[in-house]
Structures are given as C-alpha cells and as structure tokens.
Amino acid sequence: MIGAGKIKQYANILEKPLGKGKQEVSLSAFAFLFSELVQYNQTQVDNISELETRLEDAGYAVGARVLELLCHREKGNRRETRLLGILSFVHSTVWKVLFGKVADSLEKGTEHEDEYMISEKELLVNKFISIPKDMGTFHCGAFVAGIVRGVLDNAGFPAVVTAHFVPVEGQQRPRTTILIKFAEEVGTSPNSLASNIPSLTKVWYCKEKQGWVDYHAWVSLEFSCRATAGREAVNFSWLVGLMEISMLCIILYSTVVSDMFVDESVGKSQIADPKPFPTLVFATAIGAISL
Amino acid sequence: MPPAAPRSGEAIFSSVDRVNAELFTLTYGAIVRQLLNDLEEVEEVNKQLDQMGYNIGIRLIDEFLAKSNVSRCVDFKETAEMIAKVGFKMFLGVTASVTKWDADGSCCSIVLEENPLVDFVELPDTCQGLYYCNILSGVIRGALEMVAMKTEVTWIRDMLRGDDAYELQVKLLSQLPEEYPYKDDE
Numbered sequence: 158m159i160g161a162g163k164i165k166q167y168a169n170i171l172e173k174p175l176g177k178g179k180q181e182v183s184l185s186a187f188a189f190l191f192s193e194l195v196q197y198n199q200t201q202v203d204n205i206s207e208l209e210t211r212l213e214d215a216g217y218a219v220g221a222r223v224l225e226l227l228c229h230r231e232k233g234n235r236r237e238t239r240l241l242g243i244l245s246f247v248h249s250t251v252w253k254v255l256f257g258k259v260a261d262s263l264e265k266g267t268e269h270e271d272e273y274m275i276s277e278k279e280l281l282v283n284k285f286i287s288i289p290k291d292m293g294t295f296h297c298g299a300f301v302a303g304i305v306r307g308v309l310d311n312a313g314f315p316a317v318v319t320a321h322f323v324p325v326e327g328q329q330r331p332r333t334t335i336l337i338k339f340a341e342e343v344g345t346s347p348n349s350l351a352s353n354i355p356s357l358t359k360v361w362y363c364k365e366k367q368g369w370v371d372y373h374a375w376v377s378l379e380f381s382c383r384a385t386a387g388r389e390a391v392n393f394s395w396l397v398g399l400m401e402i403s404m405l406c407i408i409l410y411s412t413v414v415s416d417m418f419v420d421e422s423v424g425k426s427q428i429a430d431p432k433p434f435p436t437l438v439f440a441t442a443i444g445a446i447s448l
Numbered sequence: 449m450p451p452a453a454p455r456s457g458e459a460i461f462s463s464v465d466r467v468n469a470e471l472f473t474l475t476y477g478a479i480v481r482q483l484l485n486d487l488e489e490v491e492e493v494n495k496q497l498d499q500m501g502y503n504i505g506i507r508l509i510d511e512f513l514a515k516s517n518v519s520r521c522v523d524f525k526e527t528a529e530m531i532a533k534v535g536f537k538m539f540l541g542v543t544a545s546v547t548k549w550d551a552d553g554s555c556c557s558i559v560l561e562e563n564p565l566v567d568f569v570e571l572p573d574t575c576q577g578l579y580y581c582n583i584l585s586g587v588i589r590g591a592l593e594m595v596a597m598k599t600e601v602t603w604i605r606d607m608l609r610g611d612d613a614y615e616l617q618v619k620l621l622s623q624l625p626e627e628y629p630y631k632d633d634e
Contacts (some may be wrong), residue, residue, distance in 0.1 A: 170570040182472045182564055184465035185511055186539040189504045190472065190583075194479050197500065201486060215478040219606070222474055255471045281467065 180232060180256065188285045195286075195297060205295045213303035213318075220307020223251060236312060241340070241347035243312050247305055248275055255304070258280045270345035275305070275335040276323075282331065296320045298333050305335055313351030315340040457537025460515050464538065469564040476565050480580065490577040496530070499578070501586020507523040509591040524620050525549065527597070528556045531588060531618075542624055557604060558588075571608045580604050585616060596624040
C-alpha cells in the first residue's frame with residue numbers, strides 16, 4: 158500500500174501546509190501539457206497576435222500566484238519595493254524556482270530609460286517547439302512574458318512584457334529576450350518605488366531624504382507591507398522599531414528640544430535636570446504619531 | 449517487483465529531465481481556467497479536458513514504451529500495473545496502486561494518494577460538477593488505445609470533492625485487432 162497512513166483531510170484549503178516546493182514532474186509531462194495549451198488556443202483565435210495575447214494571459218495568472226508563493230516561502234513574507242529589487246527577484250528567484258536556473262542575463266535598455274531585458278539562450282517552454290515559417294514572429298515565450306508581467310504587475314510595477322527572438326551570430330538557434338517596458342507611473346531609476354505602497358510609507362520616505370535615520374523608512378515599510386499582505390498576525394520587528402524610535406526621540410528631546418524648556422536666565426545648571434513630565438508627553442506623542 | 453530487463457519507474461524518473469511541479473500545477477490551473485472562461489459549461493470543460501488528455505496520451509505512449517523498455521504485457525492486469533507503477537512515476541513522480549479487480553480481470557481501480565495537478569486547488573461552488581483532473585483519464589484512454597486496447601476511464605473518487613484519494617476506474621471494453629498500415633497482397 159502507498160504511504161504510512163491516509164492523507165489528512167483539511168476542512169479548508171488554507172489550512173493545508175504549503176509544501177517545500179521540491180516536488181518534480183518530468184519535463185516531458187510539462188512539455189505535453191504546454192503543447193496542448195498552445196494547440197487549444199490555436200483553435201480559439203484567428204491570428205497570431207491574439208494567440209500570443211491568450212498565452213500571455215495564461216502566464217499572467219501563473220505569475221500572480223508565483224509572486225505570492227515565493228514571497229511567502231523564499232523571502233519570509235517580505236516583498237520587493239524597489240525596481241531593481243523586483244527585477245533581480247524575477248531574474249534569479251523566480252527563474253530558479255520555475256526553470257531550475259537563474260536567467261542568463263538582465264540588462265538595462267540603452268535606447269529607452271524604462272526598458273529592461275532578461276535574456277535566455279533557450280526558454281524551457283520552447284525546448285520541444287518549432288515555429289513553422291508561416292507563423293512569422295510568433296513566440297511561445299509569450300507564456301513566460303505573461304508570467305513576468307503577472308509578477309511585476311502584482312508587485313506594483315505595471316509593465317508591458319514581450320518575448321522576442323534575437324539572432325546571434327555563429328549560433329543556429331536565436332536567443333530569446335524578454336523585453337520589459339515599464340509603465341509611466343513607475344519611475345525610470347533603479348530605485349523607483351512600487352506604485353502600490355500605501356501613502357504612510359511615502360511620507361516616511363521623504364523624511365528619510367531630509368536626513369532622519371534610515372530605519373524609520375524600514376519600520377514603516379515593514380509595517381505597511383505586512384498590512385497589505387494581510388498575512389501575518391503581528392510583526393514584532395515594527396514594535397522593536399517603535400521602541401527604538403521612542404528612545405531616539407527621548408535622546409533628541411534631551412539634547413535638542415530641552416533647550417525650549419530651560420529658562421535662559423537660569424543658566425547651564427538647569428539643563429542637567431530636564432523636566433520629566435514634558436519628556437513623557439513628548440515621547441508618547443511621537444509614539445502615537447508613528448503608530 | 450518490476451522485472452529486471454524493463455526499468456523501474458523510479459530509475460526512469462531520476463534519469464529524465466525534470467521541472468518544478470509547481471510550474472506544472474500552475475500551468476494546468478491556467479488551462480482549466482481558460483477552458484472555464486471559454487466554454488462556461490462544466491460538462492463541456494470535462495469533455496474538452498478529456499480530449500486534451502487523449503491527444504497527449506496518443507503521443508505519451510511512444511515515450512513511455514521507449515523509455516521503459518517493457519515487453520508486451522500478457523494481460524490487462526499487467527497493463528494496469530505498468531500504468532500505475534511505471535507510467536505515473538516516470539511522468540508525474542507519484543506512485544499509484546491498483547485495486548478492486550473484478551472477476552474476469554477487465555476492470556480495475558487505480559488509486560492516487562497524491563496528485564501534483566491539484567496542489568493549491570479548491571473547487572468553487574459554481575464548478576462542483578467539474579472533474580478537475582479529467583485530463584488524466586484522457587491520457588490513459590489515449591495511451592491504451594494506441595496499444596490496441598479500447599477502454600473506458602471514469603472517476604470514482606475525487607479529493608477535490610471531499611473524498612480521501614483519487615480513484616480512476618479503468619474498464620477494458622475490447623481488444624482491437626492489430627492493424628497493419630499496408631495491405632498484405634500489395
């Protein structure tokens with residue numbers, strides 16, 4: 158008989174444990190399945206661009222789920238909030254989990270500031286596929302482009318993603334390039350923020366620019382990211398960060414703000430004894446504001 | 449115990465290229481989702497999944513025979529054992545068991561305890577009639593038809609519908625005579 162005992166039935170699928178992601182199926186099983194996907198879609202469309210769109214939409218759904226799964230499993234419920242971060246997440250983590258290796262290269266476009274390219278010698282999905290001549294520029298990598306678009310879109314970086322064949326000198330089969338063109342609301346610098354971070358973080362980020370300690374931004378990012386993920390019950394790191402803020406505020410108060418409470422005429426001896434009550438009020442106020 | 453000359457499912461599985469099961473699961477989910485969107489009727493989706501499985505099965509059998517080195521199966525019992533022990537293992541990485549043989553050995557049940565197609569899946573209320581893994585029944589039907597066995601494959605138990613395992617009933621309808629692609633008198 159198979160297994161030591163029956164598999165435990167879970168009342169709710171959300172209670173079922175996720176698994177380590179180490180299970181494998183044969184490549185040919187996946188290749189058969191993918192070929193059926195393409196063949197089915199061929200019967201549903203009239204032209205090539207529609208076929209690519211349908212493959213991309215199928216990939217988009219996969220990408221959205223892959224992002225959630227990997228953020229939870231590989232990155233401990235953190236998500237990338239910067240452009241460069243999400244691109245390297247796609248290039249290494251996503252590729253490694255889905256295709257077994259990191260992508261060959263990640264490049265920034267030279268002509269346009271908002272274009273990035275992930276290159277691969279041969280996409281896994283294309284391994285057993287040959288494109289007939291009359292289908293022109295059709296690329297089954299549209300499925301993978303859809304996966305990338307799903308990941309980027311749900312991470313807050315809307316983009317248009319397409320797959321292209323790029324002929325390489327000296328090699329018979331062309332390389333594949335996944336071209337990512339970010340939408341306008343995403344900035345062009347590698348440090349651009351995701352567009353779906355709540356405004357609390359944006360306020361803290363501005364303050365970071367004016368010279369406040371770095372971890373203020375870290376604390377509020379952690380807090381707001383977890384709030385939107387809606388997964389964890391409590392994130393202790395933000396409580397710790399809060400304590401640090403309060404201590405910082407007390408230090409700030411005693412060095413800077415206490416001047417306001419010291420009577421100029423009394424002189425230096427008074428500074429040694431800052432009033433306890435205003436200290437408490439001030440620290441509580443800062444603590445309340447940061448909550 | 450697998451015979452010495454043909455290879456065991458485990459050995460073949462470790463020698464073929466493999467991909468992450470989650471990519472496979474999510475791709476299959478995307479297919480089912482597309483079908484539900486296009487066809488809307490759950491019965492139609494079941495039929496289409498079966499047809500897709502059939503198309504896969506008629507090509508899968510070639511790879512199965514090539515990689516597993518099996519000799520001709522003596523009877524249907526051996527065939528079912530081959531499917532469960534070797535076939536499922538080398539393609540999906542899971543082992544199935546064969547149970548519930550009937551009196552004349554033409555009908556059996558293949559039981560799957562784990563199924564990589566259904567990770568992360570829950571059937572919504574609107575799709576309760578859907579056989580989510582119907583592609584598997586098409587694959588078995590198609591593969592067996594290519595080796596001259598006409599079968600009927602139905603789902604008996606489905607974990608997505610609340611049962612405790614996946615059970616496929618495979619019923620041998622008829623043995624087709626060997627057909628040669630050329631005429632003898634030409």
